[in-house]
Every structure is written in C-alpha cells, then in structure tokens.
Amino acid sequence: MNFRVLRRQTWLYLGASLAAFWVLVPIVFTALAAFTPKQDFYLWPKPVVPRRFSLDTMRFFLNTHGVLNSLLNSVWVALMTLGLTLGVGAPAGYAMARFLFRGREAFRLGILVTRMFPTALLAIPITVNFIRWGLYDTLLGVALIHTAMALPFAVIITTGIFLGVSKELEEAAMTLGCSRLGAFARVALPLALPGLAAAAMFTFVISWNEVFAATILTVQNRTLPAQVLTMLRVSPLYFRFAGGFFMIMPALLFMFFIRRYLFHMWGGATAER
Amino acid sequence: MNWRRFLGTDTLLPYLLLLPTLAYLLVFFLVPLGNAISLSFWGEEGFTAQHFLGMFQDVKFGEAIKNTFFLALSIVPLQLITALLLAMLVNTRFRGSKFFLYLYALPLGISDLAAGLVWLAIFTQHGYLNSILMALGLIERPIYFISYQNVGLTFLTIVLAEHWRATAIVLVILVAGLQMISRDYLEAAEVLGAKRWQKLWYVILPLLKPSLQSALIIRTIFALQMFAVAIALGGEIVPVLAGESYYWYSSYRNPHIASAYAVLLMAISLGMTWVYLRFLRTRPEVTRL
Amino acid sequence: MAAEIKLQKVRKEFGKVVAVRDLDLVVRAGEFLVLLGPSGCGKTTTLRCIAGLERVNRGRVFIAGRDVTELPPARRGIAMVFQSYAVFPHMTVAKNIAFGLKMKHTPKEEITRRVQEVAELLQIAELLDRYPAQLSGGQRQRVAVARAIVMRPEVLLMDEPLSNLDALLRLQMRAELKRLHREIGTTTVYVTHDQVEALSLGDRIAVMRAGEIVQLDSPTQVYDQPATLFVAGFIGTPPMNFLTAQLQAREGGLGLKIGEFSLELPPAWQGKLGEDTERTLVLGIRAENIEVHAQPGEGRLPAEVVVAEPLGATQLLTVRVGDDILKVATDPDLPVQPGQRIGLSLVPEKIRLFDPDSEKALA
Ligand SMILES: Nc1ncnc2c1ncn2[C@@H]1O[C@H](COP(=O)(O)OP(=O)(O)OP(=O)(O)O)[C@@H](O)[C@H]1O
Ligand SMILES: [Mg+2]
Numbered sequence: 001m002n003f004r005v006l007r008r009q010t011w012l013y014l015g016a017s018l019a020a021f022w023v024l025v026p027i028v029f030t031a032l033a034a035f036t037p038k039q040d041f042y043l044w045p046k047p048v049v050p051r052r053f054s055l056d057t058m059r060f061f062l063n064t065h066g067v068l069n070s071l072l073n074s075v076w077v078a079l080m081t082l083g084l085t086l087g088v089g090a091p092a093g094y095a096m097a098r099f100l101f102r103g104r105e106a107f108r109l110g111i112l113v114t115r116m117f118p119t120a121l122l123a124i125p126i127t128v129n130f131i132r133w134g135l136y137d138t139l140l141g142v143a144l145i146h147t148a149m150a151l152p153f154a155v156i157i158t159t160g161i162f163l164g165v166s167k168e169l170e171e172a173a174m175t176l177g178c179s180r181l182g183a184f185a186r187v188a189l190p191l192a193l194p195g196l197a198a199a200a201m202f203t204f205v206i207s208w209n210e211v212f213a214a215t216i217l218t219v220q221n222r223t224l225p226a227q228v229l230t231m232l233r234v235s236p237l238y239f240r241f242a243g244g245f246f247m248i249m250p251a252l253l254f255m256f257f258i259r260r261y262l263f264h265m266w267g268g269a270t271a272e273r
Numbered sequence: 274m275n276w277r278r279f280l281g282t283d284t285l286l287p288y289l290l291l292l293p294t295l296a297y298l299l300v301f302f303l304v305p306l307g308n309a310i311s312l313s314f315w316g317e318e319g320f321t322a323q324h325f326l327g328m329f330q331d332v333k334f335g336e337a338i339k340n341t342f343f344l345a346l347s348i349v350p351l352q353l354i355t356a357l358l359l360a361m362l363v364n365t366r367f368r369g370s371k372f373f374l375y376l377y378a379l380p381l382g383i384s385d386l387a388a389g390l391v392w393l394a395i396f397t398q399h400g401y402l403n404s405i406l407m408a409l410g411l412i413e414r415p416i417y418f419i420s421y422q423n424v425g426l427t428f429l430t431i432v433l434a435e436h437w438r439a440t441a442i443v444l445v446i447l448v449a450g451l452q453m454i455s456r457d458y459l460e461a462a463e464v465l466g467a468k469r470w471q472k473l474w475y476v477i478l479p480l481l482k483p484s485l486q487s488a489l490i491i492r493t494i495f496a497l498q499m500f501a502v503a504i505a506l507g508g509e510i511v512p513v514l515a516g517e518s519y520y521w522y523s524s525y526r527n528p529h530i531a532s533a534y535a536v537l538l539m540a541i542s543l544g545m546t547w548v549y550l551r552f553l554r555t556r557p558e559v560t561r562l
Numbered sequence: 563m564a565a566e567i568k569l570q571k572v573r574k575e576f577g578k579v580v581a582v583r584d585l586d587l588v589v590r591a592g593e594f595l596v597l598l599g600p601s602g603c604g605k606t607t608t609l610r611c612i613a614g615l616e617r618v619n620r621g622r623v624f625i626a627g628r629d630v631t632e633l634p635p636a637r638r639g640i641a642m643v644f645q646s647y648a649v650f651p652h653m654t655v656a657k658n659i660a661f662g663l664k665m666k667h668t669p670k671e672e673i674t675r676r677v678q679e680v681a682e683l684l685q686i687a688e689l690l691d692r693y694p695a696q697l698s699g700g701q702r703q704r705v706a707v708a709r710a711i712v713m714r715p716e717v718l719l720m721d722e723p724l725s726n727l728d729a730l731l732r733l734q735m736r737a738e739l740k741r742l743h744r745e746i747g748t749t750t751v752y753v754t755h756d757q758v759e760a761l762s763l764g765d766r767i768a769v770m771r772a773g774e775i776v777q778l779d780s781p782t783q784v785y786d787q788p789a790t791l792f793v794a795g796f797i798g799t800p801p802m803n804f805l806t807a808q809l810q811a812r813e814g815g816l817g818l819k820i821g822e823f824s825l826e827l828p829p830a831w832q833g834k835l836g837e838d839t840e841r842t843l844v845l846g847i848r849a850e851n852i853e854v855h856a857q858p859g860e861g862r863l864p865a866e867v868v869v870a871e872p873l874g875a876t877q878l879l880t881v882r883v884g885d886d887i888l889k890v891a892t893d894p895d896l897p898v899q900p901g902q903r904i905g906l907s908l909v910p911e912k913i914r915l916f917d918p919d920s921e922k923a924l925a
Binding site for chain 2: 009012013015016019020022023024026027029030033041042043044045046047048087088089091092094095098099101103104107110114115116117118119120121122124125126127128129144145147148151155180205208209210211212215216225228229232233237240241243244247248251252254255256259262263
C-alpha cells in the first residue's frame with residue numbers, strides 16, 4: 001500500500017469515526033444519566049461516569065404515577081397502529097407494485113401530498129371529532145390517528161417491498177395451479193415477509209415516537225411520550241433523562257433490526273414507479 | 274360473468290386493493306383538512322377572520338413565526354451538507370463503511386421529544402457539557418446554555434439537537450440516491466479525465482438532484498412542524514408555530530386559534546414545497562418526494 | 563396428452579399499443595411451434611394470452627377444443643417456462659418441481675416419484691436439495707423446465723428460455739429441448755427472437771411483426787421461400803440480399819435487368835408474374851446462392867467490394883451493386899481488396915421475387 005492510499009484511508013476513518021462519535025456520544029450520555037443515582041444530579045461538577053451505577057433513577061421514573069401505565073399504553077397503541085397500518089396500507093402497496101391502472105399516478109401523488117400535512121392540522125379536528133364519537137382519550141383513538149400518519153409511509157414502503165418480489169414468480173405459481181390469492185400467499189408473501197417485518201417495525205417506531213396527537217387526544221390514557229411531555233414542567237431533571245432513555249431504547253433496537261432494509265425501503269420510496 | 278372472475282380481472286382488483294387506503298385517507302386527511310379550515314374560519318355567526326386575528330395578536334406569534342423560519346433555515350441546509358458529506362464518505366465503500374452507515378442511521382428511530390431530552394442532559398446548567406468544560410478547567414462557572422438571558426444560545430442548542438436527530442433521514446435518502454447512480458457514469462467521467470471535484474459537481478450532484486430535492490422538501494416540512502425538541506430543551510424560551518398550536522389547544526382550550534396555527538403551518542409547508550419544486554426544477558418524471 | 567391450441571381473432575391492447583392484432587393461429591397437437599419476431603412484436607403477449615396471464619380484449623382461445631378464454635391460468639392445462647425462469651427462491655429444487663403437483667393434491671408418493679423422474683430426465687437429480695441461489699443459470703433453467711413438464715401439461719409454453727444462457731450452454735440446451743420434446747411430445751409454443759433457435763427447434767415457425775403473423779410455415783419454407791420482404795430480411799445470417807431489378811419480357815421467356823446486367827429467369831416463372839411484364843421488382847437471393855469471382859466478366863453481375871471479413875470457414879464480403887448493398891460468402895482464400903471490382907453469378911433457381919409495394923413474395 002503506497003503512502004497516498006494510506007493517507008487517504010486514514011482520513012476516511014478519521015472522518016467516519018468523528019461522525020460516529022457525534023452520533024453516539026449523546027446516546028451514551030443519556031444511558032449514563034439513566035443509571036446515575038438521583039443525588040448525583042445535584043453534584044457539581046457532575047462526574048461524567050457516575051460514581052456508582054444505580055437503578056434509583058429508573059425506579060423513580062417507573063414508579064412515578066402513570067408512567068408504567070403509559071408505557072403499556074404506548075406498546076398497545078403502537079401494536080394497534082402496526083396492525084391497522086399494514087392491514088390498510090399493504091394491499092395498496094401491492095396494487096401499486098403490481099398493476100398499471102388508470103389513476104395510479106394520481107394516487108401516488110395523493111400519497112405524497114398527505115406527507116405534507118402538519119400533525120397539528122390533523123390532530124386538532126380529529127380530536128374534536130373523537131370527542132363526539134366517543135373515541136376521545138381511548139387507545140384506539142390514538143392508534144387511529146397514528147395510523148393516518150403512518151399510512152402514507154406504509155404504502156410507499158410496501159410498494160418498494162413488493163416491487164422487489166418479481167411478478168413472474170407469482171405468475172409462475174398461477175400457471176402451476178394457484179389462484180391469484182394462492183400465488184400471493186405461497187410465493188409473494190413469504191418472499192416479502194422480511195421486508196414487511198421491517199415496515200412493521202418502522203410503523204411501530206412512528207407510533208412509539210409520536211407526541212403531538214397523543215398528547216392532545218388523551219387525558220387519562222396517555223402514551224409514554226405524552227406522559228413525559230405533560231410532566232416536563234413539573235418533573236425533576238433526572239425524571240426527564242430517564243424518560244428520554246426509555247423512549248430511545250426500543251427505537252434504537254428496532255433500527256438495529258431493520259438496518260438492512262432502511263435503504264431498500266427508501267430506495268424503493270424514491271425510485272420511480 | 275361470475276363475480277370471482279370479475280374480481281380477478283386486473284381492471285378492478287387494483288382499485289379494490291386501494292379502497293381501504295383511500296377510505297382511510299378520506300376520513301383522516303380530507304375530512305380533518307376541511308374541519309381544520311372551518312374551525313379556523315368559522316365562528317358563532319358564520320365566516321369570520323377573528324381566529325386568525327386572535328392568532329396574529331398572540332404575543333408569541335411574531336416570535337414563533339420568526340423562530341420557526343430561522344430554525345428551518347439554519348437546520349435544513351446544515352443537515353443537507355452534513356448528510357451529503359457523510360453519504361459521499363460512506364459511498365467510497367471503505368472497509369466497515371456499512372457499519373458506520375448503520376450507526377449514522379440510528380437517530381432515525383429517535384423521537385423529537387427524546388432528542389430534546391437527550392440534549393437537555395448535555396446542555397442543562399449542571400449537565401455533561403458544563404461538567405466536562407469545568408473538569409478541563411476551561412470555565413469557572415457553568416454556562417447558562419438554556420435561559421431567557423441567552424435566547425441565542427438556547428436557539429443554538431435546539432439547532433444542534435435537531436441536526437443530531439434528523440440528519441439520518443437525509444442521509445438515508447441521499448445514500449439510496451447515490452446507490453442508484455451507476456458506477457459506470459463515474460468511471461466514464463474518470464476516463465474522460467474528470468478530477469474528483471469535477472465528478473462531484475458535474476456527475477454526482479446533477480444525478481442526485483431528485484434525491485436532494487426530496488430530502489430538502491421532507492426535511493423542510495418536518496423542520497417547520499418541529500416542536501417537542503424546542504419544548505423539551507427550551508420550555509417556552511423559543512416558541513415555535515407547532516408549539517403554539519399545541520399550547521392553544523391543550524392549555525388555553527381554544528381549538529379555533531390552534532387550528533388557525535395549523536392551517537398557517539400547512540400553508541407555509543405548501544408554499545415552501547412549491548418554491549422548491551419551482552426553483553429546483555428537475556424534469557417532472559424524476560421528481561420524487 | 564398433447565392438445566391443439568386455437569387462437570381466434572385474438573386481440574390484446576395496452577392502452578394505445580396494440581400488442582396482438584386479431585391473431586388467428588392453430589397449433590397442431592404435439593407440434594413444436596416457434597413464435598419468432600423482432601423485439602416488441604407481441605410474441606410474449608401472445609404466449610401470455612394463451613397462458614391466461616393476460617386477458618384478451620377480443621377473440622377466443624381454445625385448448626383441446628375447450629374455450630379457455632375466461633379461465634384462469636391454473637385451469638387451462640398449461641405449463642410455462644419463463645424467460646427469467648421464475649424459480650421460487652424460497653423453495654428447494656425438489657419443492658419447486660413438486661409445487662404444481664402439490665397444488666393439484668397429487669398423492670405424496672406419486673409426487674416424489676415424478677419429481678425424481680423429471681429430475682433424472684433433466685439431469686438435476688443431485689441438485690434436488692439445493693436452493694436456487696446455489697444453482698448456476700443453466701441449472702436454474704433446467705429446474706424451470708422440469709417444474710413445467712412434471713405437470714404433464716397438454717400445452718407447454720416457453721418464453722425465450724435460453725436467452726439468459728451463454729452461447730455454449732444455449733447450444734447444449736437447445737439440443738436437449740429438442741430431445742425432450744421428442745420424448746414427451748407435448749404441444750409446445752416457444753417464443754424466441756433468435757432465428758437460429760427457431761430454425762433448429764421448430765416444426766413450424768410463426769414469424770410475427772407488429773402483433774400479426776406474417777408467415778407460418780416449416781423452417782425450410784420460411785428460410786427458402788420467405789413470404790414477405792420482412793421475413794426474408796429477418797431470417798438467415800446474413801439475411802437475404804435484395805436487388806432492385808427491372809422485369810422484362812423477352813422472346814422465349816422472362817428476364818430481369820439489374821443496371822446494365824441482364825438475367826434470364828427460369829421457365830418456371832412463366833405466367834406467374836401477371837400481365838404487367840415491364841415493372842420494377844425486388845430480387846431476393848441468399849448469400850450462399852451467389853458465386854463470387856475475383857474478376858468481373860461475361861455473364862457476371864459486376865460489383866465492388868466494400869468490406870471483406872474473414873470468418874474462419876468463410877469470408878464474408880460486403881459488396882455494392884448499383885445502389886444496393888449485398889452480403890456474399892466466399893472461400894476464405896479468395897484474394898479480394900476493398901474497392902476491388904468483382905463479378906457475381908446468381909443461382910437462377912434460388913431467386914425470389916417480391917413486389918416492392920405490397921412487399922409480398924411473388925408466386
Ligand atoms: N404490461 C404491458 N403494458 C404496456 N405495454 C405492454 C405491456 N406488455 C407489453 N407491452 C407492449 O406490447 C408490445 C408487445 O410486447 P411483447 O412483450 O409481447 O413483445 P415481445 O415480442 O415479447 O418482445 P421481446 O422480444 O422484446 O420480448 C410492445 O410494444 C410492448 O411495449
Ligand atoms: Mg418477450
């Protein structure tokens with residue numbers, strides 16, 4: 001390896017590591033904060049690595065009235081959102097990937113436009129409606145609105161996923177004795193499954209992270225972000241740090257699982273068709 | 274014609290498959306859009322501009338609109354540049370580049386509220402940054418990054434937090450775009466004698482334009498809507514439009530003015546998108562959002 | 563088990579594009595019929611209409627006398643080999659081959675037996691436990707064929723099954739497909755745009771152009787007696803040569819005039835060229851029916867060499883006669899230079915004549 005290549009490599013890795021540092025350090029800090037004993041937060045200067053690790057802060061956070069409940073609520077809402085979103089959106093994604101039909105382009109554009117809607121614009125009137133429909137302050141209500149927000153993504157992502165499964169495979173199955181539905185179930189679905197799982201996790205994360213709608217739509221049945229947001233002004237700092245940590249961890253985990261699909265999904269999302 | 278055969282035809286099936294989504298979008302996008310507009314324009318005795326007037330007269334309105342614009346204007350270009358640099362870096366495909374790419378994509382899963390809290394741990398008065406600066410002997414007293422006395426600094430912390438959280442999405446879009454650029458073009462350019470920056474300027478960037486455009490639009494729209502980061506970090510020090518909408522609804526129980534804010538946000542989003550589409554023209558068939 | 567296929571005025575449109583234009587076609591039971599034509603002429607679409615993968619806009623499709631126009635692919639008694647093979651990547655070779663039988667609820671033992679049988683027939687028995695990703699292109703191709711013929715279909719449809727193989731493998735598989743058809747005798751419709759494949763495989767060849775069949779004949783007929791200028795220009799390497807010629811009536815028969823050069827037509831043409839014996843025609847003749855002489859001379863059509871390409875066994879010359887360009891084959895040892903003037907003699911019996919307006923062959 002000659003000197004120039006070596007120097008180039010050094011710069012590459014230096015730059016890459018620097019960026020990695022920038023991404024990771026705040027996450028590390030949050031983790032540290034979450035396991036720092038409560039009283040350490042009042043030390044000055046605060047030791048960056050806590051003098052001893054303790055579950056104090058976490059315990060306090062989880063034992064705070066409403067938090068554990070909101071955690072469960074968040075999981076439920078995210079699961080419902082996931083089911084609703086894929087149930088409604090995946091067929092549309094399939095249609096977009098498989099058929100050329102009149103209005104296809106208009107539909108695609110419509111989907112893209114919906115992504116321009118500010119959450120506030122949806123959440124406020126829907127909340128007003130939900131009060132009338134008896135869906136106010138229910139988990140289903142939150143899931144419904146989260147579905148609305150995740151649906152455009154789901155359609156775009158599943159379109160990409162089904163485009164990745166060759167149409168000829170399904171046709172082959174059809175010539176071998178399958179009905180259209182059978183061909184889908186036996187060939188397209190198994191092959192799309194990993195991608196669909198990634199889409200599902202992505203949907204889960206969207207719901208898990210959403211705070212605006214969840215907050216204005218609930219009073220008793222808060223989700224975790226809603227709970228933390230509404231308690232911000234009245235909670236001690238360590239409560240907030242623990243909250244941050246709790247919200248981040250599952251999301252990071254999911255991102256790790258779907259990492260290989262991210263680019264595929266966005267590649268499909270930005271690719272033509 | 275029996276109905277199964279009929280449903281099996283390619284003419285009807287796609288519409289059937291789209292139906293649930295269309296219905297859903299109708300109920301949860303079109304109807305709320307109409308409702309929001311009527312909420313913001315309708316009063317006791319019919320059409321009224323009173324809610325919008327209320328919004329304009331809101332003491333925070335001027336600040337909120339200014340902050341929203343400045344935040345978007347400072348965050349988005351910064352993100353685009355960072356993401357482009359990182360995307361180019363990763364695209365050199367050095368050993369381990371995949372690992373770094375996944376690392377950089379991690380914040381994609383982090384919510385704005387959580388990101389705000391993460392950075393709060395760093396920037397708060399007795400937070401990590403002050404502690405480290407102190408330990409290094411660089412300061413004697415903690416710096417108040419977040420305070421009414423130092424709105425500029427507070428603003429900066431929000432920019433940093435948002436940049437940290439949301440650059441990942443731009444990166445992912447750009448990397449996906451770069452991956453679609455065939456290596457042949459670059460090699461062709463190289464054979465024709467293009468230097469590295471010439472390849473970037475004359476080959477990569479033009480081909481990446483659709484991706485850049487979509488990243489720009491998506492990021493701008495979401496940056497305009499950003500509010501939880503601002504609230505988590507700065508409380509009400511740096512008010513933004515979406516935050517005002519939230520306060521008007523949840524604290525002051527006024528859905529009309531809250532809707533007025535939302536409608537204004539939507540209008541700004543549409544306006545910005547139009548500007549981008551207009552002035553960053555790509556051929557229509559390669560425009561992607 | 564072989565069935566007749568009949569297409570009656572089949573029409574398929576994609577928006578404004580008419581992919582198949584009111585096509586009539588009968589494929590005889592047990593026949594190996596090749597659909598041949600340039601890219602985009604509607605071969606695949608025709609095949610897919612037979613398979614039921616495309617719904618026809620008009621017309622009817624019959625298989626074994628049964629109207630299958632409204633039936634889904636599964637109920638047409640067909641099997642198909644796709645250009646991309648479409649071998650299911652999530653199933654082993656054995657599962658792939660067994661798939662169709664399983665759909666028909668064939669008893670387990672019979673499935674195992676038949677899968678083994680075809681696997682041996684196609685020499686992939688030792689690959690049965692592998693996944694498609696672990697196979698080469700040629701092996702995948704065999705799996706695709708095995709998966710189709712294990713069904714013992716009444717009709718076997720193949721869409722350019724060899725086009726993704728390298729040249730050598732293609733040659734080998736071509737012979738194998740021929741053997742296979744002899745052994746199982748299924749009615750086969752085979753799409754290709756490779757005329758060598760078509761000539762070697764087909765019992766008959768249907769040459770297509772712009773959604774229509776322009777000629778349906780045996781390979782020799784298609785080669786020797788192309789029905790139109792298009793067919794003549796499409797088939798053969800190199801394709802048929804064309805010369806502008808003037809028809810002339812002479813005492814004792816008909817003659818042609820090519821520039822200053824005169825040519826006597828064999829008496830067989832007598833009375834076959836209609837009343838008007840003083841018109842312009844297109845003369846078609848294949849390279850192998852032109853003899854090349856290094857010198858122009860008496861009774862030889864004068865020509866000028868443009869390019870000389872040695873091809874090993876032969877030498878391919880591109881020559882100019884008047885405004886027409888011809889490809890002729892010669893002995894590789896014949897010493898010719900570009901620009902050299904040479905003489906050609908045409909074998910009169912092998913001449914084809916075409917009407918320049920209708921582009922149809924005469925007689
Ligand atoms: N699904 C489709 N949608 C729109 N147009 C189509 C579709 N399938 C085929 N066509 C058009 O129909 C015509 C015939 O296509 P077809 O695929 O049958 O050609 P082909 O003869 O098989 O060509 P090739 O040798 O390239 O495979 C072409 O003009 C093609 O563009
Ligand atoms: Mg084809």
